[in-house]
Amino acid sequence: MASFEASSRDEGEGSNQTSLKTVRESLIRQEDSIVFSLIERARHPYNAAAYDNSSLKSSGSSLAEIFVREAEHLHAKAGRYDNPEEIPFFSEDLPLPLLPPYNYPQVLHPVAASVNITKTIWNMYFNELLPILTTKGDDGNYASTLALDLACLQALSRRIHYGKYVAEVKFRDAPMDYSSAIHDKDREALMRMLTFERVEEMVKQRVAKKAMVFGQQVTLEEDNWGGDTLNYKVDPTLISRLYSDWIIPLTKVVEVEYLLLRLD
Numbered sequence: 001m002a003s004f005e006a007s008s009r010d011e012g013e014g015s016n017q018t019s020l021k022t023v024r025e026s027l028i029r030q031e032d033s034i035v036f037s038l039i040e041r042a043r044h045p046y047n048a049a050a051y052d053n054s055s056l057k058s059s060g061s062s063l064a065e066i067f068v069r070e071a072e073h074l075h076a077k078a079g080r081y082d083n084p085e086e087i088p089f090f091s092e093d094l095p096l097p098l099l100p101p102y103n104y105p106q107v108l109h110p111v112a113a114s115v116n117i118t119k120t121i122w123n124m125y126f127n128e129l130l131p132i133l134t135t136k137g138d139d140g141n142y143a144s145t146l147a148l149d150l151a152c153l154q155a156l157s158r159r160i161h162y163g164k165y166v167a168e169v170k171f172r173d174a175p176m177d178y179s180s181a182i183h184d185k186d187r188e189a190l191m192r193m194l195t196f197e198r199v200e201e202m203v204k205q206r207v208a209k210k211a212m213v214f215g216q217q218v219t220l221e222e223d224n225w226g227g228d229t230l231n232y233k234v235d236p237t238l239i240s241r242l243y244s245d246w247i248i249p250l251t252k253v254v255e256v257e258y259l260l261l262r263l264d
């Protein structure tokens, strides 16, 4: 089995360099959307009332769940979920698109449709990420807050589920090596094969730098580049930690789950 850490290919960019390269370019472009949407959400305090299931006596759901459900209903009419990169958090009873579907390229194996960790992402976002991203308090702007939450959830889900595309190009690059671990249902071996530590380190450093650029306080005074974290809207090391603790690990979960089904 090829050594995936020390292969001659630099960080996995070998025979299918174009494909893996293109996939990684998409992940890098998605960083911009994720970093910016997190910085925008941090404009508001936590606003707990929007997430409290008991706050709406009538429905038993939180305002957040109702907001996302109804937003996804509208987005479904606009064809959002025809795109295999887009997965709704509430998939039941969604309406059909109003326009004829766009013919998206079929890159993934059909089993990709059954790899869905939206519930994990939802719980991570509201229970782990949001409490450390936002200040305590309530400013009453629940509609604006939930619109920003929706943008964060969609960007995070798109990026994490993009792990299917990464896994597909890696499988095509070394089908025999991956097939052996898939047949053995060896999750640990698959995780080792698909992991490139140096790539992960570059991701963490780059998103922290993007948080500095996107989150700096722009003034007409002398540039204060590289100031301390007090000059940033969100601590850049926090954004790096969000990638390290959740976004990258959940992407790898998607890669492993997709690969386990790839030979079905």
Ligand SMILES: O=C(O)C(=O)C[C@]1(C(=O)O)C=C[C@@H](O)C=C1
Binding pocket: 012, 024, 027, 166, 194, 195, 196, 197, 199, 200, 203, 247, 248, 249, 251, 252, 255
């Ligand atoms: O670029 C890859 O090879 C990926 O699998 C993506 C990713 C990531 O989530 O950023 C995940 C696992 C790798 O160790 C490196 C990076």
